[in-house]
Amino acid sequence: MEAEAAKLIGAGIACIGMGGAGIGVGTIFGNYLSGALRNPSAAPAQFTNALIGAALAEGLGIFSLVVALILLFVA
Numbered sequence: 001m002e003a004e005a006a007k008l009i010g011a012g013i014a015c016i017g018m019g020g021a022g023i024g025v026g027t028i029f030g031n032y033l034s035g036a037l038r039n040p041s042a043a044p045a046q047f048t049n050a051l052i053g054a055a056l057a058e059g060l061g062i063f064s065l066v067v068a069l070i071l072l073f074v075a
Contacts, residue, residue, distance in 0.1 A: 007071055014068035021061025028053045 032050040036043035 011068040011071040017064025024057035
C-alpha cells in the first residue's frame, strides 16, 4: 500500500518538470519577441537560438514525463 502511494507521489513530483518546461518556453519566446520589437534587424539572427532553447526546454519536459511514466508503470 505504501509503495503504491510512493509511486504516485514520485510521479506527481516528476510531472512538475513539465510545468517548468512550459514556463521556460514562454520565457524564451517572450524575451525573443521583446528583443525583436526593440531591434527588428537582429531578430532573424536570434530566431534560431530561440528555437534551440525551446527544443531543449521541451526535451527536459518530455524527459520528466518519461520518468513519471516509468515510475507509474515499470517500477
